[in-house]
Amino acid sequence: MKDAKIQEMRYVPTTCPYCGVGCGLNLVVIDGKLRGVEPWRRNPVNEGKLCPKGATCWQFVHSPDRLAKPLIKKDGLFHEAGWDEALDLIVSKFKDTIESYGPKSLGFQVSCRTTNEECYIMQKWARVAFKTNNIDNCARICHGPTVVGLNMSFGSGAMTNTFEDLLNSDFILIWGSNIIEAHPLVGRRIVQAKEKGTQVIVIDPRFSPTVRLADTWLRINPSTHTALANSMMYWIIKEGKHDKEFINKRTKGFKDLEKTIRNYADVEFITGVPTEKLREVATGYAEAKNAAIIYCLGVTELTTGTDNVQSLANLSMLCGNIGRPGAGLYPLRGQNNVQGACDMGAFPDIYSGYQECMLPEMRKKMEDAWGVHDLPDWNGATLTEQITQCGDPIRAMYILGLNPVVSYPDSNNVISSLEKLDFLVVQDIFFSETCKYADVILPGACFAEKDGTFTNGERRMNRVRKAVSPPGDAKVDWEIFVLLAKKMGISGFEFNSAEEIWNDMRLVTPSMFGCTYEIMEKPESVHWPCPTIGHPGTPILHKEKFATPDGLGTFAGIDYRPPAEVADEEYKYTLMTGRVIFHYHTRTQTGRCSILNYEVPSLYVQLNTEDAKELKIKNGETIKIRSRRGEIETIANVTDAVPRKVLFMPMHFDKGANTLTNTALDPLSGMPELKHCAVAIEKSQRKGPDL
Ligand code: SF4
Numbered sequence: 001m002k003d004a005k006i007q008e009m010r011y012v013p014t015t016c017p018y019c020g021v022g023c024g025l026n027l028v029v030i031d032g033k034l035r036g037v038e039p040w041r042r043n044p045v046n047e048g049k050l051c052p053k054g055a056t057c058w059q060f061v062h063s064p065d066r067l068a069k070p071l072i073k074k075d076g077l078f079h080e081a082g083w084d085e086a087l088d089l090i091v092s093k094f095k096d097t098i099e100s101y102g103p104k105s106l107g108f109q110v111s112c113r114t115t116n117e118e119c120y121i122m123q124k125w126a127r128v129a130f131k132t133n134n135i136d137n138c139a140r141i142c143h144g145p146t147v148v149g150l151n152m153s154f155g156s157g158a159m160t161n162t163f164e165d166l167l168n169s170d171f172i173l174i175w176g177s178n179i180i181e182a183h184p185l186v187g188r189r190i191v192q193a194k195e196k197g198t199q200v201i202v203i204d205p206r207f208s209p210t211v212r213l214a215d216t217w218l219r220i221n222p223s224t225h226t227a228l229a230n231s232m233m234y235w236i237i238k239e240g241k242h243d244k245e246f247i248n249k250r251t252k253g254f255k256d257l258e259k260t261i262r263n264y265a266d267v268e269f270i271t272g273v274p275t276e277k278l279r280e281v282a283t284g285y286a287e288a289k290n291a292a293i294i295y296c297l298g299v300t301e302l303t304t305g306t307d308n309v310q311s312l313a314n315l316s317m318l319c320g321n322i323g324r325p326g327a328g329l330y331p332l333r334g335q336n337n338v339q340g341a342c343d344m345g346a347f348p349d350i351y352s353g354y355q356e357c358m359l360p361e362m363r364k365k366m367e368d369a370w371g372v373h374d375l376p377d378w379n380g381a382t383l384t385e386q387i388t389q390c391g392d393p394i395r396a397m398y399i400l401g402l403n404p405v406v407s408y409p410d411s412n413n414v415i416s417s418l419e420k421l422d423f424l425v426v427q428d429i430f431f432s433e434t435c436k437y438a439d440v441i442l443p444g445a446c447f448a449e450k451d452g453t454f455t456n457g458e459r460r461m462n463r464v465r466k467a468v469s470p471p472g473d474a475k476v477d478w479e480i481f482v483l484l485a486k487k488m489g490i491s492g493f494e495f496n497s498a499e500e501i502w503n504d505m506r507l508v509t510p511s512m513f514g515c516t517y518e519i520m521e522k523p524e525s526v527h528w529p530c531p532t533i534g535h536p537g538t539p540i541l542h543k544e545k546f547a548t549p550d551g552l553g554t555f556a557g558i559d560y561r562p563p564a565e566v567a568d569e570e571y572k573y574t575l576m577t578g579r580v581i582f583h584y585h586t587r588t589q590t591g592r593c594s595i596l597n598y599e600v601p602s603l604y605v606q607l608n609t610e611d612a613k614e615l616k617i618k619n620g621e622t623i624k625i626r627s628r629r630g631e632i633e634t635i636a637n638v639t640d641a642v643p644r645k646v647l648f649m650p651m652h653f654d655k656g657a658n659t660l661t662n663t664a665l666d667p668l669s670g671m672p673e674l675k676h677c678a679v680a681i682e683k684s685q686r687k688g689p690d691l
Pocket residue numbers: 016017018019020021022023046049050051052053054055183184185186
């Protein structure tokens with residue numbers, strides 16, 4: 001009998017490696033290899049359900065393409081090397097660079113795909129070993145505006161309530177989020193809420209799968225969020241439906257808001273949304289007993305990202321829809337550990353738990369804990385600033401788990417910037433498009449090959465558990481930093497497990513001191529803040545007061561600003577970008593899952609039916625798309641899902657959306673304008689595939 005040959009079969013409960021929902025699942029291990037996933041019904045996030053990505057997340061783990069040995073580039077070609085040779089080279093190059101050019105000559109970038117423990121140890125290594133704050137994570141280019149904006153409004157840049165708590169809402173505004181595809185298991189909560197009678201409003205320029213769920217759809221013009229929010233607030237105040245008691249007791253700055261929104265009675269000429277329809281939604285939100293706002297990258301990935309986030313915070317405070325069950329603000333995090341990478345201090349200006357590097361008392365505290373004396377007293381360069389600074393002043397860079405050539409805006413610029421570096425290290429699980437530009441490539445371990453934690457979008461810290469061993473000579477990522485620190489002879493890195501790193505973090509992070517591995521063993525784990533041992537955690541933030549120094553929420557009067565680059569005579573179309581349910585990030589993992597690739601094997605662009613007619617472009621034909629930064633060819637998907645003169649393209653593919661996107665930055669958060677740029681299109685001479 002076939003099964004008789006099985007020597008060992010185990011279920012290992014862990015966390016999905018993909019989106020920020022953080023679903024629990026059981027990895028099925030048979031004779032040392034992953035063979036599938038099984039539901040983990042006791043996990044409260046997803047109650048045993050998974051989306052197509054989660055259900056196939058084991059498939060890439062044993063791919064023959066996995067990096068299994070360190071590689072060193074010599075004469076333009078990569079050669080396999082031993083760990084000692086590769087790590088010695090990194091240490092000597094980084095030491096030489098810093099001795100010649102100082103601490104601002106190094107850049108460190110960490111992916112939100114890695115565990116909390118790896119984010120923490122990498123930022124500690126950068127700060128302790130090289131005295132640099134040039135460390136950042138890729139939340140910068142998805143929810144950077146959330147961290148900055150909600151911090152200014154509420155004193156904390158995080159989701160206020162839990163996913164399950166959406167079932168207590170009687171009115172849900174989904175703003176700039178295609179939740180059904182991008183965060184499917186939160187989408188399930190919306191379906192459940194609807195079944196209970198909750199009103200669902202979707203605000204999106206595109207008829208996405210999420211719009212199908214909506215009771216009301218506001219088809220907003222791309223990137224006009226602040227104008228829409230201001231107008232909603234205008235009508236709420238005009239009709240006296242704002243929560244005066246909440247405003248008086250819990251907030252400040254209301255007069256500033258009131259003054260600004262006076263000019264926003266009619267914004268249809270900006271937003272495209274008829275005023276009557278906007279008023280209906282505004283009234284519904286204000287009159288609801290408990291109303292929630294869910295938002296995502298449609299709101300944040302703009303040069304106005306922070307303005308937009310603060311506008312949504314204004315709206316929620318105006319109606320007192322914050323700090324109680326069913327009423328909250330939900331930034332949906334993209335990657336599995338976006339929340340955690342930020343919490344761990346992989347940022348150029350904060351340590352773990354959002355403790356500011358610029359405060360002398362905070363530096364002293366970290367110096368004492370880490371046993372060093374001169375932590376940097378300057379703000380480091382952000383992710384995108386580091387790309388701009390390649391060559392001068394940044395000479396050497398260390399990239400952990402990121403693929404900037406595909407995921408950062410203006411791919412051609414990213415490539416030419418990386419080429420200016422004297423030395424580039426990439427640590428990853430596959431040979432990504434960015435690896436080509438590396439001098440040393442280190443093979444890391446994937447989620448199924450290590451212990452640790454991911455923090456999901458609702459601030460719940462979920463355990464990640466080792467099920468199988470990494471391939472070949474690949475190593476667990478935090479172990480690589482332990483080895484590097486040892487080679488440099490620096491102390492404070494003598495860790496033997498992920499838990500020891502976590503405990504090192506807990507000791508310096510008051511908001512997480514009570515989050516022990518013991519408490520995180522439970523399927524429900526705990527939500528930070530959890531300041532003391534035995535604390536139950538905090539599923540709902542801002543109940544009695546906000547996290548600001550004076551405990552008050554802060555209104556800000558914010559005027560609408562258009563995007564940095566709008567359509568004109570030469571570039572007549574607006575390009576929006578986004579996700580599809582079958583892929584994750586730059587497809588290094590999902591591109592190796594046959595089922596997912598079968599569904600969406602290649603790049604395409606959605607083009608409005610009338611525009612296609614005008615340009616004589618048929619569905620499935622190849623078209624050329626050109627922006628001020630580059631040019632690509634792709635397949636036209638002719639549809640009424642996008643409005644006229646607007647295109648939508650998935651962001652996952654190489655030589656795709658980010659060849660075209662704009663590097664203009666949000667001045668407050670450093671977020672590039674990934675969701676909006678002007679493009680020209682024309683029919684290509686090349687024939688596309690038969691669809
Ligand atoms: Fe994984 Fe997100 Fe899908 Fe859950 S919703 S299974 S976390 S990709």
